[in-house]
Amino acid sequence: MVVAGGLCIALSFAFGIEAFKEPGTLAAALMQIGGGSAFALMVPVLAGYIAFSIADRPGLTPGLIGGMLAVSTGSGFIGGIIAGFLAGYMAKLISSKLKLPQSMEALKPILIIPLISSLVVGLAMIYLIGKPVAGILEGLT
Structure with a gap:
């Protein structure tokens, strides 16, 4: 969970350090999966x-x-x-x-x-x- 969540967050940063702030993008989805869901379950x-x-x-x-x-x-x-x-x-x-x-x-x-x-x-x-x-x-x- 920690590894998968962290890797999803890292992948979202690959699109730009603040690219996840743009709604509807793949970077935002990856940040939501990693930071919003995986880490919330820890x-x-x-x-x-x-x-x-x-x-x-x-x-x-x-x-x-x-x-x-x-x-x-x-x-x-x-x-x-x-x-x-x-x-x-x-x-x-x-x-x-x-x-x-x-x-x-x-x-x-x-x-x-x-x-x-x-x-x-x-x-x-x-x-x-x-x-x-x-x-x-x-x-x-």
């Missing part, structure tokens, strides 16, 4: 796969959601890392502590764990983590 994918490495598939969705919220709250890369760890360990905790009847056990990894983890991570990112981390990042720049 934090959510990082958070998602941190959570995936901790809790396997049930952690992926809450990690991706936490990463998107990290971007939208301004907490960026650091917020994405926090969201990934929170999502992974929350999904792992729910998986180990939640006991269901055998007839509902199949719903646990595909519905119950991702839903509860996403709610916890989402609310934590919006109300607890996002603004303070964004403030710290603002203070550092």
Whole structure:
């Protein structure tokens, strides 16, 4: 993702350093693919796969959601890392502590764990983590 996005941006510069500012051109399209789309996915994918490495598939969705919220709250890369760890360990905790009847056990990894983890991570990112981390990042720049 980083390599493909960076190469698309570099290719857009091949048409001129500011050629991407002209709407409708190939340079503008390459910049949108690289800078607008590929790089926009970096934090959510990082958070998602941190959570995936901790809790396997049930952690992926809450990690991706936490990463998107990290971007939208301004907490960026650091917020994405926090969201990934929170999502992974929350999904792992729910998986180990939640006991269901055998007839509902199949719903646990595909519905119950991702839903509860996403709610916890989402609310934590919006109300607890996002603004303070964004403030710290603002203070550092």
